[in-house]
Amino acid sequence: MSGDARCEHPWKLVGPWYRWSKPGIPAAGRLSRPIFQKYASATFMDEFLAEPQRSLKYKDEDQGHRVVPGKISKYALSNLRLERTGVRKLFLPTHGRFYLVVCELCCDLPGFPGANRDGVCEAGFVVRRRRVEAPPAARKQVADALVELSAAQAKVSAFQTLGLDKMSASVQMKEQQEAQQLAFGKLREIAVGFGVSIDLQGWIPGALPGTGSWQTVEETPEETEEAILPLYPLIPDPAKPRHSAAGRTVWFGVVPTGGSDQDDLGNPRFDDRSLYEVRCFVRRHRPPCPKKSTRRDCRGPLVWSEATERYQLAPHFDLEGTNLKPVNIQLPDLKALEAQALPMGESAGVRMISPPDSAMEFDMDGTEPKNGRVEGAAICSFAIPLITIVASFVLSLFLPVVVFLFGLWFLLRLKFCIPPIVSIDAGLVAALDVDFKAGIDFELDLDVSAKLDLRADIEAQLDLNFSPDVSAGLKTKYANDLNALAGLTVDLASDFRQSAPPELAEAFPPHDSAPAARKSLPSVAPRLEYYERVERPEALA
Numbered sequence: 001m002s003g004d005a006r007c008e009h010p011w012k013l014v015g016p017w018y019r020w021s022k023p024g025i026p027a028a029g030r031l032s033r034p035i036f037q038k039y040a041s042a043t044f045m046d047e048f049l050a051e052p053q054r055s056l057k058y059k060d061e062d063q064g065h066r067v068v069p070g071k072i073s074k075y076a077l078s079n080l081r082l083e084r085t086g087v088r089k090l091f092l093p094t095h096g097r098f099y100l101v102v103c104e105l106c107c108d109l110p111g112f113p114g115a116n117r118d119g120v121c122e123a124g125f126v127v128r129r130r131r132v133e134a135p136p137a138a139r140k141q142v143a144d145a146l147v148e149l150s151a152a153q154a155k156v157s158a159f160q161t162l163g164l165d166k167m168s169a170s171v172q173m174k175e176q177q178e179a180q181q182l183a184f185g186k187l188r189e190i191a192v193g194f195g196v197s198i199d200l201q202g203w204i205p206g207a208l209p210g211t212g213s214w215q216t217v218e219e220t221p222e223e224t225e226e227a228i229l230p231l232y233p234l235i236p237d238p239a240k241p242r243h244s245a246a247g248r249t250v251w252f253g254v255v256p257t258g259g260s261d262q263d264d265l266g267n268p269r270f271d272d273r274s275l276y277e278v279r280c281f282v283r284r285h286r287p288p289c290p291k292k293s294t295r296r297d298c299r300g301p302l303v304w305s306e307a308t309e310r311y312q313l314a315p316h317f318d319l320e321g322t323n324l325k326p327v328n329i330q331l332p333d334l335k336a337l338e339a340q341a342l343p344m345g346e347s348a349g350v351r352m353i354s355p356p357d358s359a360m361e362f363d364m365d366g367t368e369p370k371n372g373r374v375e376g377a378a379i380c381s382f383a384i385p386l387i388t389i390v391a392s393f394v395l396s397l398f399l400p401v402v403v404f405l406f407g408l409w410f411l412l413r414l415k416f417c418i419p420p421i422v423s424i425d426a427g428l429v430a431a432l433d434v435d436f437k438a439g440i441d442f443e444l445d446l447d448v449s450a451k452l453d454l455r456a457d458i459e460a461q462l463d464l465n466f467s468p469d470v471s472a473g474l475k476t477k478y479a480n481d482l483n484a485l486a487g488l489t490v491d492l493a494s495d496f497r498q499s500a501p502p503e504l505a506e507a508f509p510p511h512d513s514a515p516a517a518r519k520s521l522p523s524v525a526p527r528l529e530y531y532e533r534v535e536r537p538e539a540l541a
Contacts (some may be wrong), residue, residue, distance in 0.1 A: 001482055010108040011115050012279055013305035016250055017104060017536070018053050024537030026112035028183070032101035033306035034125075034280050036088070039060070040324070040528055044098045048252065052102065052234060052244045057529045059322040064312045065090045068151075077411040087275065088311040092257050095314065097323030099255040101125055103280045103305055104248060114249040120300055121285035123231035124222065125253050128215065129274045130310065131199045139193030145187040152180040202226035203261070213263045220279075220304040227261075229253055231280060244536070251280070257313055272315040273448060280305040319414075331387035332390055349384040 014020075015032035022028040039047060064087040067080050067350065068484045091097035092247035098193060135143050155176045190196070202217035205227050217226060234250040236243035261269035270276075281304045289298030314321045354360075359378040360371040403411050459475055 003527075011282070011284065011302055012106050012108045012112075012270050013282060014104050014106060015104065016052065016244075017122065017248060018244055019102075019535045023534050025540050026110075029104075029106065029112050030108070033526075034101050036278075036308065036311070037100045038097055039100070039101055041096045042093075042098065043128050044100070045254075046313070048100060049234065052250065052252075053533050055531055058088075059532055060084060061534065062089055062091075063087065088309050088500050089314050090255065090257050090311050091318070091321045091324065092316065095318070095321035097321070099253050099257065101231075101255050101278050101308065102250065102252045103284055104250050105303075106249070116245060117233055117249050119285055120282045121300060122283035123233070123251055123276050123281070124224045124447045125231055125280040126202055127256065127276055127278055128200055128202045128217065128226060128307075129213070131201055131274070132196060133199045134191075134196045135194055138190060138196060141190050141194070142187070142196060149180070149187055150184040152176065152183045157178070174436065206264075210261050211263070212269065214269075219307075220302075222302060222455045228376075231282075240514055242536075246535075248540070251282070253280075270313055272313045275310045275312055278308040279308045283397040305372075332389055334389075337383075337385055350382045350387060352382065354378045354380075391483065451460045479533065504528075 012030060013034070014029055015035045017023055017029060020028040020032050021034050035047070037052075038058065040056060041047065042216075063084040064081040067081060067085050068083045069081075090099055105120070106112050107115050132142075187404065199216055200219065201214040202224070203212050204215045204225050205212045212227065217224065231251040233252045234245045234252055236245040240246065257270065259269055263269070280303050283298075283302055284300040286298040286300045289300075352379050356377045357375055359376045360374055361376065362372040364370075398416070401409070402408060459471075
């Protein structure tokens with residue numbers, strides 16, 4: 001059943017039928033709201049059009065977090081931990097995640113049928129944020145009350161995490177909950193006393209492109225000056241009768257997680273500190289008016305959806321986000337560079353030009369630079385590998401300085417190295433037509449001399465990463481199994497035990513410890529999990 005655009009029955013803009021709490025039940029549909037669907041590929045639009053139900057599941061990593069004191073351990077590198085807030089977190093495109101907002105237009109009639117798409121002359125959505133408005137005199141007291149409330153919430157969460165709320169510590173748990181309620185009550189009293197309020201703001205474009213400002217807006221105005229993002233109709237392939245949008249009126253739009261818009265003070269439109277929400281709308285066309293391609297072509301009434309769940313944006317350097325799309329940087333091969341180096345100036349890929357009186361020059365006497373000065377001009381050419389080598393050296397040189405000087409031991413968790421297992425150059429691979437089908441596989445049909453060279457490379461790696469006794473034992477044990485011997489070369493390349501304080505020594509097992517204690521390269525490609533397909537009930541057919 002489809003609604004007629006000329007009828008006067010009401011419309012409702014809700015979530016898509018396949019994400020209702022009970023698909024096919026009109027009561028569940030009427031209470032739903034537009035949803036966010038997550039994707040891991042830049043071709044997410046094609047995936048959605050082919051099958052709108054196929055989107056990634058949300059996990060713990062998709063929640064915002066706050067920093068709270070953690071369990072203090074003798075060997076802990078930090079006494080801080082992250083506590084999930086339950087607020088949806090949207091990653092950035094640089095993290096390899098993309099989002100759509102999806103909604104469905106229905107007639108508010110028995111059976112909750114889909115509305116006729118021809119009755120819509122405009123569709124879009126707006127992004128808004130919630131801001132706490134507090135007078136200057138209240139800010140310090142509000143901030144102190146929030147700190148007190150956060151501490152109380154952290155203690156309650158710690159009891160729940162450890163399972164102490166159901167054990168003998170239930171009395172202490174009750175005391176912590178009471179402290180939490182008192183802190184919350186104190187915050188409310190301050191908010192009421194000083195007139196603190198939560199303001200709904202929308203982005204109003206400025207006179208110049210790329211400018212605008214957040215201003216107070218109504219929840220569901222008849223007209224709005226806010227920046228409107230387009231909603232597109234999902235028109236299914238007629239040849240696919242089981243398509244999830246067949247016979248339904250589904251709309252979708254791309255959720256912005258960044259952009260270049262700024263306010264008058266240069267603040268970006270979107271940041272990782274604000275809480276955002278989306279509201280979708282359609283404009284009902286007035287039959288006597290001719291349809292146009294411009295907005296507000298007939299001044300028909302707007303039909304607003306409920307606000308989506310609130311969300312925040314992930315920071316650019318969010319570790320959970322950067323882990324979703326790791327970046328590989330290939331460092332130069334020094335021997336290859338030495339053999340490939342062209343005559344002076346011919347192998348430069350970067351040219352740096354210093355304007356007059358802008359070149360930084362200094363003298364060298366074999367010990368340290370001196371007599372630094374800014375003068376003259378210069379045009380210097382550098383090969384890109386040279387810049388990469390120096391940058392890598394500076395990082396390796398100053399990482400221990402930063403860690404030990406400032407006591408930032410947790411930074412050690414942000415570095416993980418493995419030595420190269422065995423490098424077989426491209427010429428040898430091409431000659432032997434090696435097929436690596438199952439990870440590390442050295443079942444090669446090599447002649448005697450090639451096997452000896454390959455074994456020498458592997459044994460050299462063992463000598464670098466194991467004590468002499470352990471290395472000799474492994475060589476003897478796997479004397480006839482070249483493939484197994486190659487697999488044993490994977491190990492941590494850096495050993496911080498020599499420079500770490502004594503109380504952290506046990507946190508870094510020595511290289512000659514038992515093989516079972518060894519670490520392998522962690523996975524940086526999380527397995528993607530999709531929502532299961534929901535078959536359409538007869539009530540929606």
